[in-house]
Amino acid sequence: MTTEMGRPRPRSLSRRNITFAAIFVSFAVATGIYAYRTLKIGTAAEMGSGFFPVMLSILLALLALAVAFTPLSSGGQPLRFASIKSSILVMGAPLVFGLTIQSLGLVIAVAVTIFLSSFASRFATLRQSLLLSAGFTIFCVAVFHFLLNLPIPLWGDLIIG
Amino acid sequence: MDIFANLAVGFGAVLEPSNLLFCFIGCLLGTAVGVLPGIGPLGTIAILLPVTFGFPPEASMIMLAGIYYGAQYGGSTTAILINLPGEATSAVTAIDGYQMARQGRAGVALAIAALGSFFAGCFATLVIALFAVPLTTLALQFGPSDYFALMVLGVVASIALAHGSVLKGLVMIVLGLLLGCVGTDVYTGSMRLTLGTLDLADGIPIIAFGSGVYAIAEILRGLEDEREQERDVLTTRVTGLMPSWADIRESAGPILRGTGLGSILGILPGGGAMLSSFTSYALEKKLSRHPERFGHGALAGVAGPESANNAGAQSSFIPMLTLGIPSNPIMALMIGALMLQGVAPGPNLVNERPVLFWGVIVSMWIGNLMLVILNLPLVGLWVKLLSVRNHFLFPAIIGFSAIGVYSVGNNPFDLVVMAVFGVVGYGLTKLDCEPAPLLLGFVLGPMLEEYLRRAMLLANGNPLTFFQRPITAGLLIVAAVTLFAVLFPAIRNSRRVVFAEED
Numbered sequence: 040m041t042t043e044m045g046r047p048r049p050r051s052l053s054r055r056n057i058t059f060a061a062i063f064v065s066f067a068v069a070t071g072i073y074a075y076r077t078l079k080i081g082t083a084a085e086m087g088s089g090f091f092p093v094m095l096s097i098l099l100a101l102l103a104l105a106v107a108f109t110p111l112s113s114g115g116q117p118l119r120f121a122s123i124k125s126s127i128l129v130m131g132a133p134l135v136f137g138l139t140i141q142s143l144g145l146v147i148a149v150a151v152t153i154f155l156s157s158f159a160s161r162f163a164t165l166r167q168s169l170l171l172s173a174g175f176t177i178f179c180v181a182v183f184h185f186l187l188n189l190p191i192p193l194w195g196d197l198i199i200g
Numbered sequence: 201m202d203i204f205a206n207l208a209v210g211f212g213a214v215l216e217p218s219n220l221l222f223c224f225i226g227c228l229l230g231t232a233v234g235v236l237p238g239i240g241p242l243g244t245i246a247i248l249l250p251v252t253f254g255f256p257p258e259a260s261m262i263m264l265a266g267i268y269y270g271a272q273y274g275g276s277t278t279a280i281l282i283n284l285p286g287e288a289t290s291a292v293t294a295i296d297g298y299q300m301a302r303q304g305r306a307g308v309a310l311a312i313a314a315l316g317s318f319f320a321g322c323f324a325t326l327v328i329a330l331f332a333v334p335l336t337t338l339a340l341q342f343g344p345s346d347y348f349a350l351m352v353l354g355v356v357a358s359i360a361l362a363h364g365s366v367l368k369g370l371v372m373i374v375l376g377l378l379l380g381c382v383g384t385d386v387y388t389g390s391m392r393l394t395l396g397t398l399d400l401a402d403g404i405p406i407i408a409f410g411s412g413v414y415a416i417a418e419i420l421r422g423l424e425d426e427r428e429q430e431r432d433v434l435t436t437r438v439t440g441l442m443p444s445w446a447d448i449r450e451s452a453g454p455i456l457r458g459t460g461l462g463s464i465l466g467i468l469p470g471g472g473a474m475l476s477s478f479t480s481y482a483l484e485k486k487l488s489r490h491p492e493r494f495g496h497g498a499l500a501g502v503a504g505p506e507s508a509n510n511a512g513a514q515s516s517f518i519p520m521l522t523l524g525i526p527s528n529p530i531m532a533l534m535i536g537a538l539m540l541q542g543v544a545p546g547p548n549l550v551n552e553r554p555v556l557f558w559g560v561i562v563s564m565w566i567g568n569l570m571l572v573i574l575n576l577p578l579v580g581l582w583v584k585l586l587s588v589r590n591h592f593l594f595p596a597i598i599g600f601s602a603i604g605v606y607s608v609g610n611n612p613f614d615l616v617v618m619a620v621f622g623v624v625g626y627g628l629t630k631l632d633c634e635p636a637p638l639l640l641g642f643v644l645g646p647m648l649e650e651y652l653r654r655a656m657l658l659a660n661g662n663p664l665t666f667f668q669r670p671i672t673a674g675l676l677i678v679a680a681v682t683l684f685a686v687l688f689p690a691i692r693n694s695r696r697v698v699f700a701e702e703d
Contacts, residue, residue, distance in 0.1 A: 059631045063371060070378060070393065078385075078392060084661025088385035088392050091649045092378060099374045106367050118630060125423045129416060129598065130622050136602040137615030145603070152602055153595045159419075160591035161426050167592075175596050179603060187251060189607050 055118070056106050063103030071096030121159075128159040144195035145184065150176040203329060206554070210562030213555045219259055223563045226263035227570045230270020234287045235278050235582045239597060241271035241287065243418060245533050246410035247597070249540070250604040257541040258556050262563040264537055265517065268530055269321060269564065272473055272510045273571045276313040277582050280306055280502070289473040289509040292481040296494060296501030307441040309502050312451045314575045315443075316507035320459040321568035324514035327463045328521070328561050332550065335522040339547035345655035345665055349675035351648050354525055356679045357468060358640055360686040368633050373641040379404055380645020387653065399613040406536045407608050408617040409642060411601040413635045416622025419594045421629060426591075441576060451503035454484050458504035462511025467518050472528040476512030477505035514564055521557060522547060525644070529636045532643035540608070 074092040081087025120126070132152050139148040154172040157163045183189045192199075213219060233244045245264050252260035275287030280297035293313065300309040342350070359369035382393045383403030394400040443451075461483065462476035484504040485494045494501050517534075519527045524545035526532035538545045543553060550557045575582070605614050625635055659665030667673045 055631060059368070059633075062631075063375070066375075067378075074381075074393060078390065079388070082661055083656055083663065084659075086387075086653045086656060088388045088390045091652070092381045092393060095374055095378045095381070099371065099378060102367065102371045102374060106365075106371060109365070109367060119424050120630070121420045121423045121626075126420060126626075129420050129423065129594075130619055130626075132598045133412075133416070133602050133605070133615040133618040133622070136599075136606065137612035137619075140606055140612060140615075149599050149603065153599045156598045157591070157595040159423055160594070162589070162591045168595075171592055171595060175599055179599060183251075183603055183607070187254060189251075189254070189603075191603070191607060191610070 053110055056109060060103050060107030064100050067096045067100035067103060125159040128156050132156040142195045142197040144198060145191045145193050146176060146180060149179050206558050207329060207562060209554055210558030213258055213559030214563045214566050219262055222259040222263040223266050223567050224570055226266020227270040227567050227574060230267040231274035231574055234271035234274020235585050237278060237284050241268045242530055243414045245530060246407060246414055247601045247604045249533060249537050250407050250608045253540055257543050258559045260537060260541060261560045264534060265560055266567045269510060269513045270571055272513050273314060273317055273575045276506050277579060280309045281583060289477050292477050292505045293502055296498045299497035303497050308443045308447055310579055311441045311443050311576060312499060312503050313506040314572050316455040316503045317510040318568050318572045319455055320462060320507035320511035321514060322565060323459045324463050324511040325561060325565045327515055328518055331518060332522050336547040336550050339523050344651040345669055345672040348651040348655055349672040351525060351644055353675045353679040356683050359637060360682050366686045369637050372633055372637040376638040376641020377645040380642045405608060405614045405617055408605045408614040409621050410533060411605050412618040412621025413625035415597055415601045417625030417629060420626045422590060447499060450499050454500040454504035455507045458507030459511045462508035463515045466512035466515030472516040473509040473513040476508035480504040480508035521549060529639040532639050535643060
């Protein structure tokens, strides 16, 4: 899937807008039902915790439904996605950091996160990535640990025990 | 007038060496991210917000503000020298600025851009100082229903003034409001939409949300089409920084008009730097005796928008400081910063934290002075920064934001939130959605709900209360008219003209 099907004709329904509506209507319905079942609605004078979320869900569903019937705006750019490798590396980077920060500590978490995410670029080389991650780790430790005194341990539980 | 006494309080705060340093750091960082394409003030503020957590509130706000208006200066350098908006608000500057550079007048363009920004910055600071107190006095008389109506108007206007589909903008706002509901309900104490996890008891962490939607999604967009960058830096040595008399005379009008325009448009909800610069360009082109010169190196096409974006950036602080209502996503993050610091934003800010309030205002003036010095003589240094390759930059941005997100609550779960919203943010851009209204709705959500509930409680559940109070009714009518107007084709077309320059 790299390009939108042809040039969108004016007035014709847009596939992208229908996808949009489908995603948002299902999200709104799911959230609305979830809120309605778990929260109290209350009355207009004393609104329960569910009043506002349920109202918003209904509004969201209606608005999203309306999008399905509008043609794609002329400014719409052709669909283009980052490569799967790049996407996984970039989107996964925060998770890598989250998984390592407590067990391995700041130094290793930053180094690994930078090292892995740098390969999202086509131009990454092993040597450059190693240098980049080493340099940036030193910089971060200097700034966050020594300069700003953030209470994040340099070494994690697994290392210090 | 006790405005002088107030300004003295501000000067007292800013001239403290540590605050002066933070102001400088903010301006320096702002210029840097302004110069670098691919990272803007919004992402930077989102990343650095948690870092400022440990600072005193004054220092933190002064620095974050510096990043925003500093980026307006830096953005023009890239726009003029390499025909690439270093910052979105400089997109129109590139049109004529780059042509000037090709004609060997880069120095003049840079100098006029910086001097125009400086003038605009000083003027806008004065506007804030003059209007802040009367506005807060007015705001203190507002009841809950008035606030509710004001926020509705703000939300509607922000979509009307932004570009892109109005309907999708509304969807983004409502989605943002809905996401803002997640967490503990302040009235009943019950958990809402937390998916059963305690990690979301305090709501979706705003930093993780912002970093995901902006940093991660933006990086992925940059990686879509990666080519060997051939940034054609036009003049490695910029000479002739001193504009001639004729240049100054030619740009005086555009600078004045741009400043006025920016100061007004910045206050509007949804306004700010971007809208101001686009509108100013359109205005100058209309007023010019030589409209055919626009696009071929017209000085007015640089002077006007550059002044306007700086004025707009600064005057958008007015609703944030006086009412506690963000007019654009950057202000939404600033409110987030205040709340993280334990400072309640709103009309009481000026009385409760005068040092903070006036300190931030005066810091803008000092900051502008620093920026002229940073940007003009040191322009060569910033040009060098452009040779940093993107593929060295983005891993660093990821690393920085990950540390930032984690440091707010030392909770690894926040990084999951960041990753999830990275995916969401990237997906939304593929569906032609702007993330800005999403963030605005997210921040406004809890406030909007609180005022709605309070208003309904006071009125015993009678929705007519929104039409009985004149201020409320007036604001809601303006909101309705605005919404109707943007959905009405004639006005939509003129709106398109204003933003047509962008493509």
